[in-house]
Amino acid sequence: MFEIRIICNPAEAPEITKALAETFTTGAVRQHPTRDGDRVRLYVNAEQQPSHWPTPETAYATAPSIISEIGWTARGARDCLNGIQVREFWLRKAALLDRIALTDDDPVSGDAATLAVEAARRLMEIDHAAGLGPNGYADGPYTPDHPDSIREPRGYVRQEYALWNRHH
Template sequence: MFEIRIICTPPEAPEITKALSETFTTGQVRQHPTRDGERVRLYVTAEQQPGHWPTPETAYATAPSIISEIGWTARGVRDCLHGIAVREFWLRKAALLDRVALTDDDPVSGEAATLATEAARRLMAIDHAAGLGPSGYADGPYTPDHPDSIREPRGYLRQEYALWHRHS
C-alpha cells in the first residue's frame, strides 16, 4: 500500500480520482485546498489491483499436451503461409511458447519468455489489424491495443487462448 498526493485544479479532481480508481484499488480520496486557494491537494491510499489475466493454469487447463501442440504447429505452418487459419496458428504457437517459457529456469525474462512475448505481440498485431473491438476474440475484456495488453502481451495471449479454447 502507498499514498498518492496530487495537486490539481478543482475541475480536474473528479477525472483524476476516476483514473486512479481504475488503475489502483483506492481508499477514500481526501481533498484539501492548497495555500493559495486556487488548486486542491488530493490524498489517496492505493495498492496494486489484483491480477486480471487468467493464470497459466486456468488458461491452459484443457490445452493439449505440449508435444501435441508442437506437432499441430509444425503442420499448421503451411496453412498459415497460405493465409489460412493465421490467427489460430499464431494463437496456438504463442500459447505453446508461453507454456514452454513457464517451464524455463527464467520464465519471465529468459530466452523462451522473450520468444513467447514476441509471439504474443504478433497475435496482438493480427487481432488489431482485424479490428477486434471491446469484445476481443470471444468476449474478452481487453483489446489488443489496451494499455494492459501492451504492458503484458502474455496476459493478453492467455485471455485469448482461454476464450478460444472454451469456444472451439
C-alpha cells in the same frame, strides 16, 4: 502498497492521475506546488491491480501436450505463410511459448518469456487489425488495445486461448 511521486505541469495533472488510476489501484491524489511554483507534485498511494486473467492452469487445462502443440505449430507455419488460419497459428504459438516459459527457470524475463511476449504482441496486432473486441470473436473483457492487455500480453493470450478452446 507503494507511493508514487510525480512532478509535472499543472495542466498534465488530470491526465496523469487518470493514467495512474487505470494502471494501479490508487488512493486519493495529493497535490502540492513545487518550490518554484511552476509545477506541481503529485503523491498517490498505489498497489498493483489484481490480475483478472485466467490462470495458466485454467487457460490450458484441456490443451494438448506441449509436444503435440510443437508439431501442430510446425505444420501450421506453412498455412500461416499462405494466409490460412493466421490468427489460430499465432494464438496457438503464443500459448505454446507461454506454456514453455512457465516451465523455465526464469518464467518472467528469460529467453522463453521474451519469445512468449513477442508472440503475444503479434497476436494482439492481428486481433487489433481485425477489430476483434467485445463484439467480435474475442468475447473476453480485454481487447487487444486495452491497457491491461498491453501491460500483460501473456495474460491476453491466456484469455484468448481459453475462449478459443471453449469454442473448439
